[in-house]
Amino acid sequence: NAGVTQTPKFRVLKTGQSMTLLCAQDMNHEYMYWYRQDPGMGLRLIHYSVGEGTTAKGEVPDGYNVSRLKKQNFLLGLESAAPSQTSVYFCASTPGQGWGVENNEQFFGPGTRLTVL
């Protein structure tokens, strides 16, 4: 199993350009998440999904859109990139709702380093 993978690993954009970050997981997980990681701010949740075809806003959703057309994929889009979106983006997944400990560990991808000039 590859676990959680992210594409691309690095990207440089100019202000106003658009791009899509792809997250894929092969663990049949129901829930998926997008975070951004910034120095001194930890990880902040952008959007998340609790199943195919569903998405919801997290803590910092402005400027981003997401889609979950297939269970294994969670896409993060930037329609018009801004320098404030320079960050490292992490995707994560977890099996899904449950009462057991085994259901709530989040598995992370390797990250995408995005620079917006």
Added chain:
Amino acid sequence: AQRVTQPEKLLSVFKGAPVELKCNYSYSGSPELFWYVQYSRQRLQLLLRHISRESIKGFTADLNKGETSFHLKKPFAQEEDSAMYYCALGNNYGGATNKLIFGTGTLLAVQP
């Protein structure tokens, strides 16, 4: 409001010294707490969770509800422990999202 506070941005210790990474939380229900670790240029990975009461790589963490703390401890630090450590709060009991709230992280630097 749910919040996780890690007061130290950087903790520098010498090899063999004890380590304590502080984490305090605010949550009105029954919390689920985790420690995640990120080694240099690697992805975040779960280190331990309070409900398991386990010891991983010599690290332990005890949930203290009275002090709303979940400090991470290790009696003798090793150089390979150098990493960024994040404390995280989950709200899974009866919930449907398994969302985590992360602290701002503490960078542990173990000097030789």
